Amino acid sequence: MKHALRTLTLALVASTLGSASAQQRVELDFWTFYLSPKFDDYIKGVIADFERQNPTIKVNYIDKQGTLEQEFITSVSLGSVPDVVNLWVESTQKAADSGLLTDMGAAVGPGLRNLYYPNSLSNFTIGGKVYGLPWYASFNAGVMAYNNDLIKKAGVTALPKTTAQMAAFARQVKTRTGAYGWAPAIKDPQGGTFLGVFVGEGLPILRGTQAAFNTPAHARLLQTYIDLYRADVIPQDLLRKEAFQLSQELYTQGKLATIIGGPQALNRIKDNNKAIYAASQVTMAPIGAGKTEAGGGMSLVVPKASSHPKEALLFARFMTNRANQVAFAKIVPVVPTAAGSDRDPYFTQIRSSKDPIERATGMIAANGANLKTAVPPLKNPTDMFKAFDDNIEAAFLGRKTAQQALADAATAWNNMK
Template sequence: MRASRLPGSLACFLALALTAAGCGLSGGSDEGEATAGGCKVDKANVGSGALSGDVKGDITFQTTNLKKDFGDYFNGVIAAFEKEHPGTQVKWIDDPGDATFTQRLVADAQGCTLPDVVNINVNTAIALTKNGYLLNLDQKAPDAGKPFTAAMWKSSTYAEADGTKVHSVLPWYSGGIVQTFNTDLLKEAGLDPAKPPTTVLGLFDDAEKIAKASDGKYFAFLANPQHRIPADWQQMDIKVLSEDGKKFTFADDPKTVQWVEGMTRLYKAGAMPKDSLSSTQDPANVYGQGKLAYGPTNPNFLRFIQQNNPTVYEKTGVAPFTLDALGHTVGAPQYIGVASTSKNAVTALAFARFLTNAENQLAWAKDPNVVIFPSTTASLDDPFFQSVKGTDPFAEARKIVASDRKTATADEIALTPGELNAIVAQIQLAMQGKKSAQDALDEAQAKANKLIEQAG
């Protein structure tokens, strides 16, 4: 499975960088050693057979840009684990998550120094699993999936080098996906905020009405296709990739042409700011200025608007996302992986499971400074999620997300930055009227498939 469509991934380049390594797993020698990702490891870390042994000794745990705001929480979890398992010590590293994060993680993995327990996103999980750097939990911890919702556990699988899909990560927290909109602007355009669109093309129809009514004073959403690819295509049930994930197929579906033609029509009609076609500006900021009818889909964005643009926040409506055929997805899932190169895999696995258990996930989700949703069934059964109070936009968003969380999956497509850029560049040409939709898609698919071939 290739997964995650939402922006904000911290290590998108990993998929390209690591596939070049061509590493995998191999059996052990008589001396009790084996290899994982080209690194010498203990035989117990690879192959069949559950991990067993005493939970003791030192491990390293890495998160990404969490220490500043959640130091007390993580220090508490670490202290509780060390108390429960005397003789253990967890060293917490918090990577800043800056522009060089990917290069550092690649260097760690290829240098056989990946942290014992590491917080990773979808793109990183894909690359590390393929190259043998994460424990195969189906073999090393067969009961690992019990705490998690069935849908989340089932969908959180990634392919090893031979294409076999395995559970190599423990689901952790995720954001939500909702539809947000400026109710005043919708009314001004003759739209009913109580009847938001339920499909992608329905959203396009409403956007066209906004363009006609706004006269350039405000817009439906930003033009850059990178904000909508491949999310819209998945929602429209477009087959983005072949079954084995080795070839792009989106240009072969007439619905994709329909989507590009719709984006082109909206851009020409003025439903999007002309200067936003290739801009990297943040939609949250533009929405906060009262210039966009539709806002970002992450509920956390609502807190940003509440704090920085309270007037716009009061006008903001929230509704279920336009999921079409995609169904409910969790939105930017975060995982905990255990390095197959760990010299203390038993303790690392024990800590990973402790960190992601229902009690600890719920405790963090209740922190008023964070907007996250847990992955365990017991956490979601708590009244905190089952009896959400309030009628303001933020409370409404939490209600919507919490209502589908038990059936939400992680079935989302991931594109490497190179693939995304290649596709977006062609669609931008179509939106400018420089290419037909089909020609743009054919070229985009050819360029993206070439990148897959180069990555091996």
């Protein structure tokens, strides 16, 4: 009897311990980049939904901001990596090249290709393998807002649909109104901006590891912009100020007829000059011959060293699913990258809105399938961008010909091995 009672007691203890073990919560550390505190309600709301559906998983949300990339590298060396990390195109490539990331294609399986737009997946594909689940993205151009009063004053009857048509449009606006028609991004602080101009027109940047922009076609395109700059058809401050900031300033003052960007470009205008906002209308931004809608994108990655890779992948997929991406795009005008987001009824509805911000939001959200990173990730971007930008500036200032500037930049690139 005593033996039987002891056996039963041990069985009950074992059962209790097994049940407790089964219910023990797995904790995931989720690092984001510059999302807190502005988007805390959204992020924490998605996490709460996930935890309700997965009661054995707890997610710790940590926003690392400017220190994220370095802290991630340090965490690997210390053996205390987060489980899900918000990276971007360049940082995803660097982490993948260093062997730090889970192959998402192998982890998710063939169905991965159906979950996100192909272009977005390609942004995080390195060596034929997908290392990041596409999250939210943004266009460099996206939409073009225009001051209809200035457009009418300039006698413009048809808005430009291509970047090639923008040159003639800008000349007409400047001649007839004194205002600028266009403030293209030619040299911005983030570096290598004019490379995006080349890609937009279908001109290559690299062939293998060699610079491919030292050609007569590239030089002719660069010279087109140089001519506009020297004739004061485009603002002289474009070599000194970030184009998006300058565009907002000039457009708000009624000194620029168009502003190219996302809906966020219109928020400050609405606050600072209601009359110009009221005169503003929105259309899709002119597109280059390369038919590329350039932009940037964010990913969610799972480090190889995660202690809970299965649960981490489950959460990363949940955070980036279509419903949650669309919900985020309703809060802030980002571009959803989950396949089918463009068909959401909300975006269909606001595309026909008379309000410029609403209309622009609907237009860019519906165009996510066409978004792709313009400049491929580079091995040494800081030095390569500087060499390129220094030569581009020299060409604009007349210190070098367009062809010589590109030849010198290409030589510098090819020596950076």
